[in-house]
Structures are given as structure tokens and as C-alpha cells.
Amino acid sequence: MMPVWYNCPFVPAELISACGLSSRRFDADAGDFCAAQTEGICFAVEAFLTGMKKQTPPYAVIFTTLCDQMRRAFDLYQANGGKNGFLLNVPVTTGPDAISLFAEELRQMKQFLCRLSGHAARFNTIHTDAPISQGSKPHKNNRAKIALTGGPVYACQLAALEHSLGSRGTIVLNATENAVEQFRRALNPEAMKTDPYVELAAAYLQTIPSIRTRPGHLFYQWLETQLQTTAVDGIILIRHPFCDHWRGVEHQLRQRPLPPVLAIEWNGSPQAAALSRLEAFLEMLGQ
Amino acid sequence: MNSKPAQLTLSQWQERYAQLKAAGLQEPAYGGPILRHADQGDKRLGCLKFDNSPAALHLWNFLLTEEDRLRQHRTDGKHIVGTMKDLGTVPILVNSFDNMVAFYPDGAWWTPCLKQMHEGLFEIAAQQGLDESFCPVRAMVGAFVNGQHFPIPDALICSVGATCDDFSVAAQRVESLGHSIFWWEMPHRRTPSTTESSIALPCGFIAPQYQIDHLHRQFQQILQFLEHKAGQPLHPDDLRRTIRKVNHIRRMFRDIQQLCFTAPIAPMGSLELLIAEMLMIHFCSDMAQTEWILNVLLSEIRTRIDNAAGILPADAVRIFWVNPVADLYAMNLLEECGGRLCGTEFLFAHALEPIPDHDDPLTALAQMALSDPMAGSAFDRAELIACKIRQFGSEAVVISRISGASHCASEGKIISRWIQDHLGLPTIEIEVPTLSDSYRPSLQTRLEALIETVKTRRKS
The missing domain is CATH 3.40.50.11900 (Rossmann fold)
Structure with missing residues (x-):
């Protein structure tokens, strides 16, 4: 399965999986950070771009618009010849209009992913449970x-x-x-059966x-x-x-x-x- | 009286003003010598060179009296609406109400330059958590805190989403200070796929139809918000009437640009062209006066072109300028180095385009809003710039970075490379701080190098 890299919490990993692709949350290593030195560009953004360059094709990357810097990172990725990139528009308001907008963006993302995987999305494979909480570590006295x-x-x-x-x-x-x-x-x-995009959009955005x-x-x-x-x-x-x-x-x-x-x-x-x-x-x- | 086009210092303008008055110059209510603004604190004016025409005098006086105008609007019982970030669209809606007037608090980003940083807005912003790592728009936060540079608006409307991080953070800081903001969502303009419904936008961009539908809903909500504030409904015909007026003004300004950028000899200085362009985002709180001033300016420009007169040598290099400058002096510097302004993209190209003639005026506004060059990719913006370069025959490009702005570090490189690859024009990136005096040698060297490059290319 082609890996799909992302680094934003608003990218629904379950949608990637439902499209038959492997979701990979980016985790920078120290080397990626050392390479991040461009004046004015957020180091987390640059580390992401550096980390992508190290991947072996084929792979896909999902950028988001959550911040202007990451929005521009998609431009930089394309300018440097990056393939299979998708920019997901993540609204920053959370009302009904924003949910509708985000749902449509997720629909576009699904189409992008399905083109890569070559088969239709299977929404019935999506687990509806809440994400596993990282929970609190047992607290040790005096710390x-x-x-x-x-x-x-x-x-x-x-x-x-x-x-x-x-x-x-x-x-x-x-x-x-x-x-x-x-x-x-x-x-x-039930909402996933009615309209999975709207339900995903509401759960993530709100x-x-x-x-x-x-x-x-x-x-x-x-x-x-x-x-x-x-x-x-x-x-x-x-x-x-x-x-x-x-x-x-x-x-x-x-x-x-x-x-x-x-x-x-x-x-x-x-x-x-x-x-x-x-x-x-x-x-x-x-x- | 000698009326040959020229550029004058502030003190030279005093003499010129006396001559004009003696010759019977008629001025609007906000008229007077430019020097008085410097005396009242706009110290930067003392470092600038101004066009010597009465049209330029009116333009400067109109710009520098906006605060008085806003206060008068309040006295007259009008609601003052601070429209933020979208640069050009929401004011059209606001100005359609007879008891409301729009202005951009964003414009405070020039206040530290005009006041030569004696007003302390950056220091106040820093106390509020926005230090020099943010772009000069942080001055807006300082202006909201001290309330000395514009009347605190009765309502605030701000676009978020596909906007710059600096502004988003600054606006949020304003809200946290107790100024309620109506936020509306600006989507990132995406290139539509071949299978989806799409629409051609005024600046030549293409966008998916669903983004227009979304913005239409947003504008409906903004309209409801304004109707509530105004205490009266807005008839669509009132909005259509405002759109027609706006289009008339925008067409007039496009004529000014077309004439100035393509004339064999520059008929008007870069600084005045920058100021005139700035009027387009909210008409400096008075649409009727904006129309009058542009008319006077256009008439002066036509006369000068007819007389083959101008303010710069005929061989001045035709420069396309990308991004507004925090220091107004940069426009003078360009001319001192042998350049002239021949094309601009100051981040609000959509505020210069006529609004589409659409049955539903809110759809027309949605299309304008989504034409914002900042709402799309850097490649979109580069194509827009290339289109204007072809239109005006620009010979080189200056990309002026804005200190601390989140988009400049990456966007400038992409635009620069795109222009070089597709048009083969020489391009430089410079950074213009709020007061560029200490950077002048370096800025001058870079601009002169660019201009020499163009002159060498002309010979070959």
C-alpha cells in the first residue's frame, strides 16, 4: 500500500485507510530539524518538507491550510517537483458553514486518494471509536x-x-x-452511514x-x-x-x-x- | 506660475502651495498645506518627495485626514465598521448602508512609518505579545490599545482561513482585548479538478463552485450582522447601486494605471500611484471624494501625457513591484535609482478589478473575495503578476518582502523563480522595513544593480 504522509491533526487518518492506502503520521528526527534553517520559515514546516524528501517513492503527502506557512509548504513541495501532493483546506471557524466546507474538502481528498489507490473508499471499514487517549502517566510523588x-x-x-x-x-x-x-x-x-464526510468534518473540526x-x-x-x-x-x-x-x-x-x-x-x-x-x-x- | 511636472520636498511644497493658493487654487474641506501633517506628527513626510500637481496635493490631504473623517462620520451618527483582512470586498457591503462607513484598521501598519516610530505602536504591540517577529500589521493592536489613531469601530468583521498568520494572530489579540469580532471563513482557493463544477473569477483565477457557494453563505451572514447593527434591512438595489459606483471608481483607477505604466515618460510618481492604489480598498472612508480625486488625478495624467511631460527621465527602467512597502520612502528610492513603477501587485489585485455583473450581488461579492491573490497558491499569484507584466511591458521585478510576514519567506522565492523561468525577466528580492534609512545603502545597491542589468539588456 502506498504510504500517505501527513502532519496535521485535522487529517482523518481513517479516510486514508478507507481508500486503501497506508496513513503515516510524520515524526521528524533531529536531522530533519538541523536541515531547517531558512530564515522566516517555521522549523516544523521545513522539517516536514525535509522529511518528505528522504522518503522513497511512490508516496503521497497531505498538506493542510491550518497555518499560512504549511499552506505555502505545499507550494514549495510542488515547486521542488514533489508528486502526489494534496492540500486539504481546514477551516478555522467551526459553525455549520465551516462543517459543510470541510466536508466538501474531505470529499475532494477522498477522490484524490482513490485515484492513487485505484479503488473506491470503503467507509464501513472505519472504526467509529474515539481515538485512544494517551492518558496521564502515573504520577510519581514529588515530581x-x-x-x-x-x-x-x-x-x-x-x-x-x-x-x-x-x-x-x-x-x-x-x-x-x-x-x-x-x-x-x-x-x-449512524451519522457515518448518512454522510461520512459531514460526520468526519464535524468530529474533527468541532x-x-x-x-x-x-x-x-x-x-x-x-x-x-x-x-x-x-x-x-x-x-x-x-x-x-x-x-x-x-x-x-x-x-x-x-x-x-x-x-x-x-x-x-x-x-x-x-x-x-x-x-x-x-x-x-x-x-x-x-x- | 511654472506647472512643469516635478517632484518636491516638503519644504518646497510650502512655496508651491502658496503659489497655487495665490493663483486661486480651490480645495476640498480637508485641503491645506501638506506640511501641516508633518507638524502634527507625520514626520516621515519630511523624507519624501511629492508630485507638484494640485491633484497630488488633494490625494495626500485626503489620505492624511482619514482619522478626522471617521470621527466626523461618528459625530454625524454613522456606525463605523472595521473591516479586516479581506482588503476590498466587505466595505462594499458596509458602504451600501446609508448609516455605516467602513475602514480597515489594518491600515495602521503604515502609522509607525508615517510617525517615524515616535508614536510607540510597536512597543505597545510588543507589550501585548506581538514583537518584531510579526509583520508591521501588529501596529494595529497598538492602535486598538491606545485609541489614538482611529476611532474604535462600532463593529469588527474579519476574514480568517486562507489569510496570513500574522494578521490572524493580531486580530485574535484585538478580540482578546475585548473588541468583539465577526469572523468569516475564507477558503484557500483550490484549482478545481476536471470533473467538478468550477467558475472563472475576475482576476483570471478558476475556483470550484462550492467555494463560491460557501462564500455566498458567509456574505449572507455578514449582511445579516450588518443589518442588525444598522437597525435596518438592506435592499439589494442599494447594494447593486454601490457596486456600480465601485466599478466606476475601479475602472477609473485602471485607466490611471494603464496610462501611467505604459506612457513613454512616467507622468506621475510611484509614491502617488501607491497612495492612489491604497484608496481602492475602502475608499479612505469616502467614496464620493475618492471618485473626485481619481478624476482630478486622471485629468492631470492625461494632460501630462498629451504634452509628453513627466517627472522621470524617458529611459527610467520599468519595474513591476510585488507587495506593498512598509516604508513609503522605498517608492522614492526606486526612482532615485533610475526606476519607475510599471505594474504592481500589492496583495489586493482583486480590489482593482470590476465586480462581475451578476443578478445576485452577493454572488458577485463572493467571486471578488475568492479572487484575492493571497487566498490561492503562490503559482496563481505568479501567473497574475506575469499577466500584468505582459500588459504593462515591465522590464524587471522587485519582490519586496515584508519583515516578519509569514508568507514572504517561501512565496517570494516561488514567484521569483516562476517569473525568471517563464518570462526571463531579472528579479530581485529585497526586504523593506518600516524605516529603511539604515538599510538604504544595501537597498540602493540592489536596486541599482537590477536597473543596470536591464539597461545592459536593452543594449543587447
């Missing part, structure tokens, strides 16, 4: 409970962060961009939290609700260089009645300055 938010945090970054936290902190809530689909609601089996959603307070409300059920001592916001959205969030997080916030601009492996800030943050949390 600071940390909520993680921010741009995509890849496995190599997460491992480095957990290593740096060591025995002084535990991540109890991961709400970074490549982990938020775990919060999506289950699909309604229940996956995103800082891009407008009005913007919806994200903060969601975060505050999460923090009412998961007690945390501090919030770590990870953002990539040249990402405007998360840079804009930092100030607003600090304005809200939330636990202390540490913002780290983290490119691949932890930088000395970021580690020092993390040390100070843990110290401030009493660790």
Missing part, C-alpha cells in the same frame, strides 16, 4: 506535574524533554499539536482543540477545562522558530488564571539556553 502544549513535538523532542525533566517533572497532559487528535470525539455510526480556531477563546476554554480535570503544577509551551501562532499564544496564556507557563523555542535537540530555562522553571515549581 512536578507538567502540561505540555505548543507546536508539533516529535518523539525525539519529547524524549529529550522527558530526559531533561528527569526525576523532577512528569508530563501529565500532552496537548501539543501532534497529540491533540486524542481529544476528538467518537464518530457517530472537537479537536486548535489555537488557530476563531474565536480564539475556544482553545483557552478547552485548556482550562482540561486543567480542571488534570491537576498540573506548570505548563510548558514548546514553539518552533518562525511560528507566529504559538508565539502569539504565549502572552495570552500568561494573562490567564493558569499555572505558571514556561515558553521554550526548541529546535530539535534542547539548546543550552532552553535547558537553563527549564532548570529555573522546575526550581520555581519547587523541584
Whole structure:
């Protein structure tokens, strides 16, 4: 099966599978980040493009419009001769019109995928259960409970962060961009039979939290609700260089009645300055 | 009195103004010497060179008195509606109500330039979490906080979706400060597949029909929102009438561009052409005066062309300019380096195109909105630019990056490569900050190199 790469939580992986293709969520390695050095281009975006170049054809890539930088990444992919690319328009409002628009976009995506696979989509193969929650890690006494938010945090970054936290902190809530689909609601089996595109659109658009959603307070409300059920001592916001959205969030997080916030601009492996800030943050949390 | 076309400094304009007044110059209510704006804080004017025509005087005075005009509209009982980001379409709807007027708070991005950064808007924006990593539109946040550069609008309407990240974040910050915003969804314009229903748009783009249907629904909601704010319904004929007026103004401006960009000798300076183009997005809060000024400008331009007169040497290199400049001085610099403006794509080409004559005016507006060059791919935009280059006979392209803008890092490269591959024109990318004085040597060197390249190509 041809792999279909994507890196956005709003891409329904089940639709890829239903079209007979293999969905692959991108996970950057440190090398991808090291290659990301273009002034003005978000490192997460550039790491994605770099990671795609390393794949062995044939493969397909789904980009989304969730941020302007990723929207332009699709242009860059095409400009560099990339094949089998599809740009999925993800609305940032969540009303009925946005659902209709997103449903139509998903229909277009399905047609793109079916052209690649050569056979029709089989919606009856889609599991309607809610995504498996990553859940809270068992909390060990005396460790600071940390909520993680921010741009995509890849496995190599997460491992480095957990290593740096060591025995002084535990991540109890991961709400970074490549982990938020775990919060999506289950699909309604009856609604899937009626119109799978509309049901997928509604489930993804209305229940996956995103800082891009407008009005913007919806994200903060969601975060505050999460923090009412998961007690945390501090919030770590990870953002990539040249990402405007998360840079804009930092100030607003600090304005809200939330636990202390540490913002780290983290490119691949932890930088000395970021580690020092993390040390100070843990110290401030009493660790 | 000598009326030979020329460019004057601010102090030279004082003398010219006295001469014109002595000769019986009639001015609109917002008239007066340009110098007074500099005295009132628009210090950047002291670094610029202006066209010496009465038409240019009216143009500058009209532009620089918008804040007064907005306050007068409020005093007159009109609702002030801040339309944000879509650049050109929602104001048409707003201005169809007799008790509403539209303006773009986005325009505050020029305020730090005009005030030579003495007004502190960037500092306020930074205090609100928007530092220099954001494009100059962050000044809008500062203007909402201190309320000193435009009256706080009675309502705000902002497009989101296929827009730049900087603006989306800045607008969200404005909302978080307590200014309620009506958000509407702008889809990314996708190239339709061969099997789906599609529609040709005014700027030459093609889009799927369902995106127009979506925007039609969005405009219906915007209309309902406005009717509620206005306290009265809008008859479709009122909207049709406004569209006809807008089309008249847009056609007049297209004539100005066509004449100026193709004349053997540049009849009008780049700076005035930039300012005139800026009027097109919301008519500087007064459609009737915009029409009057463009008429006066057009008349001056025609006279100069008829007399084979202009403000620049005949061999000035014909430059197509991509993206608006944060520092107005860049337009003067282009001319000082031997160039002239021959084509522009300032991110709102859709605001210059006549609106389609459609039975349903909201469908016509939906088509205009989806023609936004920023809503589609960089390749779409490159094709649009190429089409204009062919129309105006531009000899080289300057892609002017906007400091901190999310789209510029990737888009400029794609457009540049596309133009070179398809048209073979020399192209440079420069970055123009809000105040470019300290970058002047580097900007000048790059512009001069481009102009020399074109002149060498002419010889061969």
C-alpha cells in the first residue's frame, strides 16, 4: 500500500485507510530539524518538507491550510517537483458553514486518494471509536506535574524533554499539536452511514482543540477545562522558530488564571539556553 | 506660475502651495498645506518627495485626514465598521448602508512609518505579545490599545482561513482585548479538478463552485450582522447601486494605471500611484471624494501625457513591484535609482478589478473575495503578476518582502523563480522595513544593480 504522509491533526487518518492506502503520521528526527534553517520559515514546516524528501517513492503527502506557512509548504513541495501532493483546506471557524466546507474538502481528498489507490473508499471499514487517549502517566510523588502544549513535538523532542525533566517533572497532559487528535470525539455510526464526510468534518473540526480556531477563546476554554480535570503544577509551551501562532499564544496564556507557563523555542535537540530555562522553571515549581 | 511636472520636498511644497493658493487654487474641506501633517506628527513626510500637481496635493490631504473623517462620520451618527483582512470586498457591503462607513484598521501598519516610530505602536504591540517577529500589521493592536489613531469601530468583521498568520494572530489579540469580532471563513482557493463544477473569477483565477457557494453563505451572514447593527434591512438595489459606483471608481483607477505604466515618460510618481492604489480598498472612508480625486488625478495624467511631460527621465527602467512597502520612502528610492513603477501587485489585485455583473450581488461579492491573490497558491499569484507584466511591458521585478510576514519567506522565492523561468525577466528580492534609512545603502545597491542589468539588456 502506498504510504500517505501527513502532519496535521485535522487529517482523518481513517479516510486514508478507507481508500486503501497506508496513513503515516510524520515524526521528524533531529536531522530533519538541523536541515531547517531558512530564515522566516517555521522549523516544523521545513522539517516536514525535509522529511518528505528522504522518503522513497511512490508516496503521497497531505498538506493542510491550518497555518499560512504549511499552506505555502505545499507550494514549495510542488515547486521542488514533489508528486502526489494534496492540500486539504481546514477551516478555522467551526459553525455549520465551516462543517459543510470541510466536508466538501474531505470529499475532494477522498477522490484524490482513490485515484492513487485505484479503488473506491470503503467507509464501513472505519472504526467509529474515539481515538485512544494517551492518558496521564502515573504520577510519581514529588515530581512536578507538567502540561505540555505548543507546536508539533516529535518523539525525539519529547524524549529529550522527558530526559531533561528527569526525576523532577512528569508530563501529565500532552496537548501539543501532534497529540491533540486524542481529544476528538467518537464518530457517530449512524451519522457515518448518512454522510461520512459531514460526520468526519464535524468530529474533527468541532472537537479537536486548535489555537488557530476563531474565536480564539475556544482553545483557552478547552485548556482550562482540561486543567480542571488534570491537576498540573506548570505548563510548558514548546514553539518552533518562525511560528507566529504559538508565539502569539504565549502572552495570552500568561494573562490567564493558569499555572505558571514556561515558553521554550526548541529546535530539535534542547539548546543550552532552553535547558537553563527549564532548570529555573522546575526550581520555581519547587523541584 | 511654472506647472512643469516635478517632484518636491516638503519644504518646497510650502512655496508651491502658496503659489497655487495665490493663483486661486480651490480645495476640498480637508485641503491645506501638506506640511501641516508633518507638524502634527507625520514626520516621515519630511523624507519624501511629492508630485507638484494640485491633484497630488488633494490625494495626500485626503489620505492624511482619514482619522478626522471617521470621527466626523461618528459625530454625524454613522456606525463605523472595521473591516479586516479581506482588503476590498466587505466595505462594499458596509458602504451600501446609508448609516455605516467602513475602514480597515489594518491600515495602521503604515502609522509607525508615517510617525517615524515616535508614536510607540510597536512597543505597545510588543507589550501585548506581538514583537518584531510579526509583520508591521501588529501596529494595529497598538492602535486598538491606545485609541489614538482611529476611532474604535462600532463593529469588527474579519476574514480568517486562507489569510496570513500574522494578521490572524493580531486580530485574535484585538478580540482578546475585548473588541468583539465577526469572523468569516475564507477558503484557500483550490484549482478545481476536471470533473467538478468550477467558475472563472475576475482576476483570471478558476475556483470550484462550492467555494463560491460557501462564500455566498458567509456574505449572507455578514449582511445579516450588518443589518442588525444598522437597525435596518438592506435592499439589494442599494447594494447593486454601490457596486456600480465601485466599478466606476475601479475602472477609473485602471485607466490611471494603464496610462501611467505604459506612457513613454512616467507622468506621475510611484509614491502617488501607491497612495492612489491604497484608496481602492475602502475608499479612505469616502467614496464620493475618492471618485473626485481619481478624476482630478486622471485629468492631470492625461494632460501630462498629451504634452509628453513627466517627472522621470524617458529611459527610467520599468519595474513591476510585488507587495506593498512598509516604508513609503522605498517608492522614492526606486526612482532615485533610475526606476519607475510599471505594474504592481500589492496583495489586493482583486480590489482593482470590476465586480462581475451578476443578478445576485452577493454572488458577485463572493467571486471578488475568492479572487484575492493571497487566498490561492503562490503559482496563481505568479501567473497574475506575469499577466500584468505582459500588459504593462515591465522590464524587471522587485519582490519586496515584508519583515516578519509569514508568507514572504517561501512565496517570494516561488514567484521569483516562476517569473525568471517563464518570462526571463531579472528579479530581485529585497526586504523593506518600516524605516529603511539604515538599510538604504544595501537597498540602493540592489536596486541599482537590477536597473543596470536591464539597461545592459536593452543594449543587447
